[in-house]
Amino acid sequence: MKLILGGLQWTAFMIAAAIVVPVAIAQSFHLNHADSAALIQSTFFVLGVAAVIQCLQGHRLPINESPAGLWWGVYTIYGGLTGTVFTTFGETLRALQGALLLSAVFFFLFSLFKVIERLAVLFTPVVTGVYLLLLVMQLSQPIVKGLLGIGYLKNSVDGLVFGLAMVVTAAMFIMSRSHVTFLRQYAILLSLAGGWILFAVFGAAKPIQIPDRIIQLPTLFPFGKPVFDSGLIITSLFITVLLIVNMLASIRVVEAAVKKFGGTAGKRRERPAGFAASISHLLSGLTGGIAPVPISGAAGFIETTKLPSKKPFLLGSVFVAIISMIPLFMNAFASLPSPVGFAVNFVVFSTMAGLAFTEFDSYEKAEQKRIRSIIGLALLTGVGVMFVPESALSGMHPILISLLSNGLVLGTLLAIAVDRIYLIKKKKSDNLVSSEDGR
Numbered sequence: 001m002k003l004i005l006g007g008l009q010w011t012a013f014m015i016a017a018a019i020v021v022p023v024a025i026a027q028s029f030h031l032n033h034a035d036s037a038a039l040i041q042s043t044f045f046v047l048g049v050a051a052v053i054q055c056l057q058g059h060r061l062p063i064n065e066s067p068a069g070l071w072w073g074v075y076t077i078y079g080g081l082t083g084t085v086f087t088t089f090g091e092t093l094r095a096l097q098g099a100l101l102l103s104a105v106f107f108f109l110f111s112l113f114k115v116i117e118r119l120a121v122l123f124t125p126v127v128t129g130v131y132l133l134l135l136v137m138q139l140s141q142p143i144v145k146g147l148l149g150i151g152y153l154k155n156s157v158d159g160l161v162f163g164l165a166m167v168v169t170a171a172m173f174i175m176s177r178s179h180v181t182f183l184r185q186y187a188i189l190l191s192l193a194g195g196w197i198l199f200a201v202f203g204a205a206k207p208i209q210i211p212d213r214i215i216q217l218p219t220l221f222p223f224g225k226p227v228f229d230s231g232l233i234i235t236s237l238f239i240t241v242l243l244i245v246n247m248l249a250s251i252r253v254v255e256a257a258v259k260k261f262g263g264t265a266g267k268r269r270e271r272p273a274g275f276a277a278s279i280s281h282l283l284s285g286l287t288g289g290i291a292p293v294p295i296s297g298a299a300g301f302i303e304t305t306k307l308p309s310k311k312p313f314l315l316g317s318v319f320v321a322i323i324s325m326i327p328l329f330m331n332a333f334a335s336l337p338s339p340v341g342f343a344v345n346f347v348v349f350s351t352m353a354g355l356a357f358t359e360f361d362s363y364e365k366a367e368q369k370r371i372r373s374i375i376g377l378a379l380l381t382g383v384g385v386m387f388v389p390e391s392a393l394s395g396m397h398p399i400l401i402s403l404l405s406n407g408l409v410l411g412t413l414l415a416i417a418v419d420r421i422y423l424i425k426k427k428k429s430d431n432l433v434s435s436e437d438g439r
Helices: 002-018 020-028 033-057 069-080 089-112 115-120 125-147 159-176 181-185 187-201 231-260 270-287 297-305 310-323 327-334 338-360 365-386 398-404 407-437
Strands: 065-067 292-294
Touching (some): 002 033, 002 065, 002 187, 002 310, 020 033, 020 065, 033 065, 033 292, 033 310, 033 327, 069 231, 069 398, 089 270, 115 270, 125 159, 125 231, 125 338, 125 365, 125 407, 159 187, 181 187, 187 297, 187 338, 231 292, 231 297, 231 338, 231 398, 231 407, 270 292, 365 407, 398 407
Antiparallel strands (some): 065 292
């Protein structure tokens, strides 16, 4: 029973964390109901399968997969370019399917030639801490807007929705810190279910659409055969590198969370994780889903529930893959009030700021000045970019847009660069001192 409840909790968390992306992309491409359902289904099918592969043969950690924000950005950019770069939305989607297949090839090559292992060395504690802080800051805007009810039933602050969301948030905080083990371990599942019922009682829940099919399997190339556009080759390469950075950061963060609560992380497996990511991108390109990436939110989940075990995670991932093939279940989860999901995520991601400071505290006092300089530069750049309006980037190359519109990635890359410069200088200084001592 405990295993099933744990699996259901992971399932609910995975779906609540990921449902927004395929729905938003379907809307931006003006897809009809059938195509929207196919996009959502294929995305969640890949999320479930990819999580199982990663946990068993990849990084071997309980890290849920979610549609990559970087690919979301690329989809949004090219959706807006439809009519100029590509003639129709269908042609754009076929080109993006081709881009996902190219990214699968790049992931495979980077893993084969051990490029990923070289990149993993760059993730020192300060880089990981900066990544976590930027992640919390980047997610703060959509989470707070969601709690206020903006964009749920209307485009302004909704007092009723906000009040109900605050009740769910308070319940989540209380249960996650309860001395009662059952409440603490299953706080996420109870909050999502209870919040859904609460919204339904007050008439703020959206109705569930009844599908015309009981079972719907993912189809091959639902939007047509992929198109390999020369302009997307460089974009795919660049996005793959950034996704590797994101994946390595997530592995590092969740590994620490698993060890903190008595779980075993085993040896570092960045290279197998890269091969597994290649498979997930291949599946996404074949089925038309949004390609996933392991997300650091799993560390917040583990921090909140105190459950580092892989068994309920694997069961939850299998549930997600199965549910994706049952339209009624997918429609039901798609009807989960988004403010409820934001309320739960508010509590989950608030714990991740503490994980960041734990990383910074691992340095000796003599290194704190260097660490603070890196933190300041990375946060100023990353957070500053988050406030740049998307309209200011129009007309730029999609690669530059992908970088300059993502403060999380840009700030992390700057932290890596500055940290490397400091470490190289320190190494040269230490070598100079030791050579002088040897005279």
